Amino acid sequence: MSGRAPRAVALIDGNSFYCSCERVFDPKLARVPVIVLSNNDGCAIARTAEAKALGIRMGEPYFKIRDLCRSQGVRVFSSNYTLYGDMSGRTNAVYRQFSPRVEIYSIDESFLDLSDVAAPVRVELARDLRATVRAWTGIPTCVGIGPTKTLAKLANHIAKSVPALDGVCDLTDAAAYDHWLCRVAVGEVWGIGRASLAKLEAMGVESVADLRDLDPRPVRKGLTVVGERIIHELRGLACLPLDLVPARRKGCAVTRSFSARITDRATLEEAVAAHATRLGEKLRREGLGTDHVTVFYHTSEHDRDAPQRSVATTVSLPEHSSDTLALIQAVRLGVAKTWRDPSPDRPAWRYSKAGVVTNDLWPLTDSPRALIGALDRARSGSLMAAMDACNARWGRGAVVPARAGLVARREWTTKFDMRTPRYTTQVAELPVAHA
Amino acid sequence: MSLRRVATLPQDGPGTVRVPLVGPAVCAGFPSPADDFLEGALELPRWLVPNPPATFLMQVRGESMRGAGIFDRDLACVDRSLLPQHDSVVVAVVDALLSCKRYRIEGNTPRLAFDNPDLPAFAVDEASEVEIWGVVRFTIRWHVARGRLA
Numbered sequence: 001m002s003g004r005a006p007r008a009v010a011l012i013d014g015n016s017f018y019c020s021c022e023r024v025f026d027p028k029l030a031r032v033p034v035i036v037l038s039n040n041d042g043c044a045i046a047r048t049a050e051a052k053a054l055g056i057r058m059g060e061p062y063f064k065i066r067d068l069c070r071s072q073g074v075r076v077f078s079s080n081y082t083l084y085g086d087m088s089g090r091t092n093a094v095y096r097q098f099s100p101r102v103e104i105y106s107i108d109e110s111f112l113d114l115s116d117v118a119a120p121v122r123v124e125l126a127r128d129l130r131a132t133v134r135a136w137t138g139i140p141t142c143v144g145i146g147p148t149k150t151l152a153k154l155a156n157h158i159a160k161s162v163p164a165l166d167g168v169c170d171l172t173d174a175a176a177y178d179h180w181l182c183r184v185a186v187g188e189v190w191g192i193g194r195a196s197l198a199k200l201e202a203m204g205v206e207s208v209a210d211l212r213d214l215d216p217r218p219v220r221k222g223l224t225v226v227g228e229r230i231i232h233e234l235r236g237l238a239c240l241p242l243d244l245v246p247a248r249r250k251g252c253a254v255t256r257s258f259s260a261r262i263t264d265r266a267t268l269e270e271a272v273a274a275h276a277t278r279l280g281e282k283l284r285r286e287g288l289g290t291d292h293v294t295v296f297y298h299t300s301e302h303d304r305d306a307p308q309r310s311v312a313t314t315v316s317l318p319e320h321s322s323d324t325l326a327l328i329q330a331v332r333l334g335v336a337k338t339w340r341d342p343s344p345d346r347p348a349w350r351y352s353k354a355g356v357v358t359n360d361l362w363p364l365t366d367s368p369r370a371l372i373g374a375l376d377r378a379r380s381g382s383l384m385a386a387m388d389a390c391n392a393r394w395g396r397g398a399v400v401p402a403r404a405g406l407v408a409r410r411e412w413t414t415k416f417d418m419r420t421p422r423y424t425t426q427v428a429e430l431p432v433a434h435a
Numbered sequence: 436m437s438l439r440r441v442a443t444l445p446q447d448g449p450g451t452v453r454v455p456l457v458g459p460a461v462c463a464g465f466p467s468p469a470d471d472f473l474e475g476a477l478e479l480p481r482w483l484v485p486n487p488p489a490t491f492l493m494q495v496r497g498e499s500m501r502g503a504g505i506f507d508r509d510l511a512c513v514d515r516s517l518l519p520q521h522d523s524v525v526v527a528v529v530d531a532l533l534s535c536k537r538y539r540i541e542g543n544t545p546r547l548a549f550d551n552p553d554l555p556a557f558a559v560d561e562a563s564e565v566e567i568w569g570v571v572r573f574t575i576r577w578h579v580a581r582g583r584l585a
Contacts, residue, residue: 026529027566085469093488107467136489136516138568321556427477433511433526433535435497 007115008145008172009242010126012095012133015140015160017108018046018363021087022077024138025423025431033074037062040257040415041078044215078416084108086424090137098129098433103242111149111242119172126168146171150233150242153190154180154208172212181234182209191230208234248361249286254278255355259415261300263348271412272331273403275356282393284384289320289367290358293327295334300352309349311338320362323380324387328403331356351382395426473475477510483573489516491569493526499558500524502550509513510575511535517570519545524571529559532566 013226014020018036023029033050037043043059044051054072056065062076069076073125083181088107103112117125126143144155151171158180171177186205187197205211212234216227229239253274262268266357272295298310315330315337342348364377390399397407407413421429477492484490495509503524505511511526519525521540526533527547536547536558547559559565 025533027533027568028531030531079468081469085467088467088469090488136486138515186460362524425477427492430492430494431509431533432496433493433513433533434529435495435500435507435535 005054005347006411007118007238008117008122008147009149009152009238010112010114010122010129010143010145011105011109011149011156012097012112012126012129012141012143013109013156014050015142016046017083017088017139018079019051019138021084022080023048023418024087025420029075029115033072034077035069035074036077036079037418038079040259041417045079057274065109076418080416080419080420080422082425083420087137087139091133091139091141094133094136094328095129097132100108101242101244102208113242115147122172123168123170124169125278127166130167142165142167144169146173148233148235148238149242150190150230151177151236154184154188154234157188159182166424177236179214180208182207184208186211189230189234191226196227196259196262197224215246217271248363249359251281251357251359252288252290252361253355253357255281255296255353255357255435256414257353258351258412261303261350261352262412263342263350265341267333267412268339268351268354269335270405270410271354272297272335272356273328273401274405274410275354276327277324277329277401277404279356279358280322280327281388283322283361284388287322287363287365288361289322289362289364290317291320291367292316292358292360293330293332293334295338295354295356297335297354303350303352306350307322307347311341313338317372319366319375320364321375321377321380322364323375323384324401325380325383326375328401332403376382443552484512486514486516489569490514490572494534494535495574497535499549499551499554500535500537502552505535505550505571505574506576508577511573512574513569514572515569517572519567519570524550524572526568528566528568534558535571 015035019029019034022034031050033054033056034048035044035051035056036046036332038045041062043061044056044065045059047056047058049076055067055342056068056074060225063073068328078365092102092104092110095110095112098399099114100114102295105111112126114122122145128143130143133139141158142156144150144152144157144159147166153361155169155171158171159165159167162169167179169176171180184207186192186200186208187378189208189211192211193198194281205214214231216231232239242357256271256275258271262271276293279293292314294312294314296310296312299308301308315334316325317330318325321386322325340349387399400407421431423429423431479490491513493511493513495511496507498507500506505524513526517523519538521538523537523538525536525547527536527538528534529536529547534547537550539546539548545565546557548556549558549567567571
């Protein structure tokens with residue numbers, strides 16, 4: 001659903017969000033450099049200010065900075081998405097007490113509609129919001145306010161980069177708008193990518209104000225409609241409404257890298273069955289079904305000397321379903337159709353990643369039923385509901401289909417070697433208060 | 436219309452609240468990387484938890500709060516939205532550890548105290564800075580060994 005465009009909108013986001021989540025539960029991490037790594041402990045995806053000061057860049061592969069981290073005492077963590085998702089939910093619950101209209105843009109960024117807040121008190125409200133989020137959840141944030149989403153995003157960038165602003169920048173204020181737009185580089189504008197930036201620089205556009213003052217019509221030819229829209233947004237003409245209710249999910253994917261390369265069919269089948277199990281859970285959570293699944297698995301381009309193979313195959317279901325057992329049956333059929341055994345003259349392929357993907361999801365309640373081969377929805381529904389209830393109560397993976405293998409025995413699962421406890425969702429992993 | 440912060444969520448109505456809240460299922464902009472890792476929340480009765488987003492559960496380890504009726508391996512419900520008052524039981528940061536203590540105001544100075552007759556009164560030097568993590572709203576203790584957390 002898209003509402004009317006707001007007159008004043010705030011973008012609030014968590015500072016080094018993943019690192020800040022870790023710091024809430026471990027006071028030892030205060031004021032020391034901290035980084036969080038991506039899946040399989042690949043690259044740095046969150047860095048505290050102290051880590052940035054050491055020159056650690058966003059997305060830098062961990063193996064390249066391992067020695068630096070060791071010598072500089074950088075605390076390194078695997079991503080703990082269970083914790084980050086929970087903390088994200090908490091921060092958004094606080095935002096909703098300040099504005100009833102919130103668009104959750106990503107795990108750590110939300111737009112708040114402040115149209116109904118009088119201009120003079122917007123900054124005051126933003127400071128109160130920051131302080132409340134910090135006190136209640138422990139997460140430090142920055143707030144940017146603007147007449148449009150593009151300006152709110154820009155204001156947030158300014159609030160982050162200029163310490164004197166104390167985390168809040170309001171571009172609905174005419175003086176601040178005039179002051180900052182000619183001082184910020186055009187590359188900081190939301191939606192200006194590297195290609196557009198090169199074109200703009202060739203046109204002599206350096207600051208945000210230069211871009212704002214371009215004539216939008218010729219720009220449409222060079223920078224597409226998006227470029228024209230950005231110019232309107234920078235002039236304070238809102239083109240982007242708030243998405244208060246995210247659009248219904250159209251597709252869904254569960255993909256994972258293996259912790260090590262795999263070469264045998266049984267492991268691959270277990271992995272895709274586990275992914276199909278997760279896919280089923282995600283679909284059921286939103287009452288959606290799918291009538292096909294695509295299974296893929298491939299070798300790694302990093303294994304340059306090893307033989308390469310990449311497989312993707314789509315299997316149809318008789319009708320839309322979210323039944324885990326039906327999905328597992330389909331993905332196993334996909335593997336059966338495509339698996340090739342090694343032979344004496346052909347060494348085994350070393351697969352690095354597998355996944356299951358589906359597009360064209362449909363609400364189960366109004367999906368057409370199959371004339372032939374219809375699934376028993378009543379029976380499947382009760383079984384799936386019982387399985388989901390067990391997993392909700394005793395933790396994910398408490399009950400799994402045998403094909404997917406017991407969670408504790410899966411050796412192929414993505415590595416999270418340096419993950420902190422799931423402090424907020426697992427009774428056995430609660431933080432300890434020393435008495 | 437003016438917007439004012441509501442201090443707490445409404446307490447009426449039956450049922451339980453989830454502590455913590457489950458994160459966003461679908462984001463408008465970027466798909467949430469946490470999507471695949473969300474877990475069932477720990478549930479507590481709504482009337483016990485007036486402010487779920489600020490409420491955290493912790494396990495108490497140690498005997499320094501026996502005088503407050505808090506024992507080793509009890510479960511503490513900590514509310515970060517409460518301001519500590521004189522004599523509040525709090526979780527504070529002491530020597531970079533989360534620590535359950537009695538909050539006392541002596542004159543104008545807040546201090547952290549043990550609550551155990553076998554221990555000295557104060558846990559922290561007067562001069563040290565006191566950082567309060569949250570206020571303990573209530574604790575849970577098991578009276579059967581089997582129900583207790585490991």
